[in-house]
Amino acid sequence: MLRASFMAGNAFTRSYVGYVHAIAHSLGGQYHVPHGLANAKILPVMLKEYRKTIDKKLGKLALISHIASENDSYSTAKQKMIDFIEDLxxxxNIEEGFSEIQEEDINSMASRAEKEANPLYPVPKLYSKEELARIYLKLKK
Ligand SMILES: [Fe+2]
Structure with missing residues (x-):
């Protein structure tokens, strides 16, 4: 676990993170949601949001992780990875969604997430503030 933590830290100090973190940071700042918990809840939602843009990369990761087989298409392998994460x-006992999210806070959080991620984060797709606001609504419980 220590080695994995080191490798993860090594990776994201070289290449930044993505919208999962940008959204999680705003939820931590606004409602004090623990960062790891927020990331865990947001990850499958954001992976679904990316749709086909991540099929190949996430599909390969699923194959390397033995979550998918070589017979699976990238799209199927990607879905198996998302299912695996949701199952995990x-x-x-990590519930879906955030009861903390208040509709009146969504615009300011979306604005902060947009400013944090664009243009430095190496995301598969850039989202506008309005698109991010839609994702916050999806995350609201
Ligand atoms: Fe983060």
Whole structure:
């Protein structure tokens, strides 16, 4: 676990993070949601948001992780990875969505997430403030 933490830290100090973190940071700032918990809840939602743009990369990761087989298309392999993550969250009793999110806070949080991520984060797709606001609504419980 220590080695994995080191490798993860090494990776994201070289290449930044993505919208999962940008959204999680705003939820931490606004409602004090623990960052790791926020990331866990947002990850599958954001991976679904990216749709086909991540099929190949996430599909390959699913194959390397033995979550998918070589017979699976990238799209199927990607879906198996997302299912795996959702299953893992369930096993750890991590509920979907955030009851903390208040509609009146969404625009300011979307604005902060947009400013944090654009243009430096290496995301598969750039989202506008309005598109991010839609994702916050999806995350609202
Ligand atoms: Fe982060």
């Amino acid at each position: 969250n369930q096993k750890m």
